[in-house]
Amino acid sequence: MRKTFTFLLTAALLLALCACAGNTPANIEGNGSTTATDEISVTDETSQETEISEPSVSAEPETEQDAEEVTPDVETTPETDTDTENKKVLVVVFSATGTTKGVAEKIAKIENADIYEIKAAQEYTSADLNWNDSSSRSTKEQNDPSSRPEIGSERISLEGYETIYIGFPIWWGEEPRIMDTFVESYDFDGITMIPFCTSSSSGIGRSGKNLEEKAKSGNWLDGKRFPGSVSESDLESWIDGLNR
Numbered sequence: 001m002r003k004t005f006t007f008l009l010t011a012a013l014l015l016a017l018c019a020c021a022g023n024t025p026a027n028i029e030g031n032g033s034t035t036a037t038d039e040i041s042v043t044d045e046t047s048q049e050t051e052i053s054e055p056s057v058s059a060e061p062e063t064e065q066d067a068e069e070v071t072p073d074v075e076t077t078p079e080t081d082t083d084t085e086n087k088k089v090l091v092v093v094f095s096a097t098g099t100t101k102g103v104a105e106k107i108a109k110i111e112n113a114d115i116y117e118i119k120a121a122q123e124y125t126s127a128d129l130n131w132n133d134s135s136s137r138s139t140k141e142q143n144d145p146s147s148r149p150e151i152g153s154e155r156i157s158l159e160g161y162e163t164i165y166i167g168f169p170i171w172w173g174e175e176p177r178i179m180d181t182f183v184e185s186y187d188f189d190g191i192t193m194i195p196f197c198t199s200s201s202s203g204i205g206r207s208g209k210n211l212e213e214k215a216k217s218g219n220w221l222d223g224k225r226f227p228g229s230v231s232e233s234d235l236e237s238w239i240d241g242l243n244r
């Protein structure tokens with residue numbers, strides 16, 4: 001009887017143990033996986049949402065920023081204008097009776113240039129300009145290669161000028177001596193010098209070369225003579241054809 005009871009008790013304990021052993025992994029696995037999965041999936045979803053949403057949110061402004069960065073780049077192109085501003089042009093002119101000054105103004109308009117007018121400290125009168133008078137001031141000056149009439153206009157700074165058109169009337173086949181005063185008073189290093197003149201009929205002759213030799217600086221181009229009535233389009237064609 002006792003043996004039978006012991007056997008039954010042992011069998012019952014074994015059954016109970018087996019039942020426990022079978023359930024425990026299943027429960028842990030079930031509960032654990034659900035819990036873990038929930039936790040992971042929540043974490044994952046949260047982190048994924050965060051990861052997805054962050055780039056997508058930041059992507060839009062970045063695209064806008066990219067667009068904004070392109071705009072200055074495009075606006076930077078006008079910096080070429082700044083370059084153009086650095087390439088300043090000056091028109092220097094001496095004109096006793098206004099004819100050469102008129103041509104100078106047309107050139108300045110075409111070239112968007114500044115104008116500097118050389119004025120004699122002692123202005124030329126009609127009597128001074130009388131070429132039929134061998135004792136007139138202009139005749140005497142032109143007959144004296146060392147004559148250097150004083151300039152009355154304020155000095156100009158040539159800084160920033162890349163090109164200078166230099167204009168004058170022809171007097172006795174040459175540049176007036178006051179032009180020699182001017183070119184000997186400045187340093188034209190690095191500047192392209194372009195002589196032009198007006199006259200009744202004479203050409204520019206050696207005037208441009210004379211100025212170049214006296215200046216001793218600057219890159220001098222061949223000059224050209226114009227009638228006072230020269231048109232803007234003729235001046236434009238000349239300017240377009242300049243080798244500079």
Ligand SMILES: Cc1cc2nc3c(=O)[nH]c(=O)nc-3n(C[C@H](O)[C@H](O)[C@H](O)COP(=O)(O)O)c2cc1C
Nearest residue numbers: 095096097098099100169170172173199200201202
């Ligand atoms: C003193 C003097 C000498 C001149 N000599 C000449 C000359 O040799 N050949 C010529 O064609 N014109 C000559 N002219 C005319 C001027 O060159 C011409 O009228 C010029 O266009 C005047 O320019 P302006 O008004 O800018 O001074 C002379 C004029 C003067 C006042």
